[in-house]
Amino acid sequence: MARTIIPFGPQHPVLPEPIHLDLVVEDEKVIEARPSIGFVHRGLEKLVEKKDFSAFVYVAERICGICSFIHGQTYCQGIEAIMDIPVPPRAQYLRTVWGELSRVHSHLLWLGLMADGMGFESLFMHSWRVRERVLNIIEATTGGRVIFGSCKIGGVRRDIVGDAIKDTMAALDIIERETREITQVFIGDNSVKKRLRGVGVLSRQEALDLGCVGPVLRASGVSQDMRQQGYAAYPQLDMQVITRTEGDSYARCAVRCDELFQSLGLIRQALVEMPAGEIEVKVTGFPNGEVIMRTEQPRGEVVYCIKANGTKNLQRFRVRTPTFANLPAMLKLLQGCDLADVPVLVLTIDPCISCTER
């Protein structure tokens, strides 16, 4: 059978973002996938030379439209570590709440895209309907729907008090109920199982060797979550890492479904246990030093490397995003798969190409 190359993307009905794959196929089997990325490179890392270090948090937030808050938070944590700024405990709890809200809306978005990738359109629409409730909480508490703009160096810019906590709690109950209905379909429906079970199996050793992060790694049985290392308010909250051992597309989907409830629980815990007090400290001076900051985004671990030289502009700034770490695994999954499984396999790593290319 002669080999054929089928171009896949950068514009494709199932792809939310532009990645191009040259699929080398023999009949219906994919032999090899050759990726090419770089369609949405914006040169954000270079911008540190122009933007003031305190204004750069707005740029950091715009690295990704889905995990925007955690990008801003990681950047702030990095600068706070360099400048040795003690962030007030209430601000740490608020960061945790918004970080987890961001995870919930990202996972619901992914579930919708996954359903769309499988051809399950009604499930796609209803996943996004639930996500809309999360966006409403985000808008009411931070002022923005996708770009939160509530994190700053030294703390946060808004507080959640009184009725806002009560409203958020009430909305979380509705979200949890509706999410449970939707995830029951993802976990229990036979047609979904048939589409995902045994598709794109990644063993524990392969996941470790390929340097996977986030739900992809946890679905292969590795218990690794950057939230365990204890940033923000996570050390004070009760959190168990969610893992699965199967390593297939179904396991990756199930890990994300379970993480939704974990995040909802963490938000509730944080809102209940949030201590009273200041939400920010005044920051004076310029950062001088170097730091590597790691946090857990919805897609996995993000690594920030920040180098400052005591001036208002940073000297060097570098981001390693979770999708970049998961791309080698995606190429491995695509080798030998059926052509019809390509959209599902590309989506199971939850690709965020704008993050990757910055």
Place this chain on the structure above:
Amino acid sequence: MPYFQMTRLALKWALTKPPTTQYPFEPRRAIAGSRGELIFKRDNCAYCTLCAKRCPTGAIEVDRAQKRFTLDRLRCISCACCVENCPRDSLSLSTGHGTPSTTMESYFCDQGVKA
């Protein structure tokens, strides 16, 4: 009953009210606390230029001599940095956005006259 889970849900959802706002019959309800467009009150302004200095995108220009405040709405990201730093409460954020326009001039808020 794993075969009919989605069917039951779809039936349930089909019988409930649509969750989306029925625009244009029903206008979008602004959420309190939402960061919308910047509102400038000329009477309060001392033209101290603090807002222009703190704006992360350089959307604000203030001419102290001519008492002129200019906002480039295409650059404004509604971050509220200017609002937080204004010592005289001359800046605030509304919860909504202005109506669409076909002229470029209306994107600039000049001298407090919001086109």
